[in-house]
Amino acid sequence: MQSGKQASAEFPEQSMLRISKMTDYAIMVMVELQASHGELLTAHVLAERSRLELPTVSKVLKLLVKTNLVDSYRGANGGYLLERKAKDISVAEIIAAIEGPIAMTECSVEEGLCAQEAVCSLRGNWQRISVAVAKAMESVSLAEMAQPVKPDADPLQITTLNV
Numbered sequence: 001m002q003s004g005k006q007a008s009a010e011f012p013e014q015s016m017l018r019i020s021k022m023t024d025y026a027i028m029v030m031v032e033l034q035a036s037h038g039e040l041l042t043a044h045v046l047a048e049r050s051r052l053e054l055p056t057v058s059k060v061l062k063l064l065v066k067t068n069l070v071d072s073y074r075g076a077n078g079g080y081l082l083e084r085k086a087k088d089i090s091v092a093e094i095i096a097a098i099e100g101p102i103a104m105t106e107c108s109v110e111e112g113l114c115a116q117e118a119v120c121s122l123r124g125n126w127q128r129i130s131v132a133v134a135k136a137m138e139s140v141s142l143a144e145m146a147q148p149v150k151p152d153a154d155p156l157q158i159t160t161l162n163v
Contacts, residue, residue, distance in 0.1 A: 034086035040079030
């Protein structure tokens with residue numbers, strides 16, 4: 001190990017902040033919808049193109065329709081379309097549709113969820129971090145996610161906000 005620290009089961013050495021697989025799948029489905037350029041796509045076609053299981057795609061589509069990111073059309077010629085242009089849909093909206101509000105900790109969003117709340121002085125700082133992460137995700141559109149990363153592209157810079 002490079003740092004000389006021991007990794008434990010509780011704190012694995014390679015741990016990182018992650019979104020759920022369902023959110024990753026939602027972004028994959030949304031990218032396929034934007035690639036259709038206005039053509040209605042069925043859940044079956046979306047499952048094939050994204051290489052995901054049909055029940056998973058159906059579940060994701062239900063959440064995306066419910067949050068007004070995707071339109072659903074019934075009938076023999078039915079299918080799904082993006083509600084808005086891909087450049088007008090942020091990654092933050094897709095994440096929130098599947099995960100709920102973007103927050104680093106539960107107390108960043110709502111009071112009363114943590115037993116330590118009465119004695120913890122970190123809530124304000126966690127809120128600042130949550131706002132910075134949310135703003136970074138809001139700045140990336142679905143259209144940008146659909147594009148391959150350019151080799152010379154700078155990594156996303158996140159700066160904290162002075163709240």
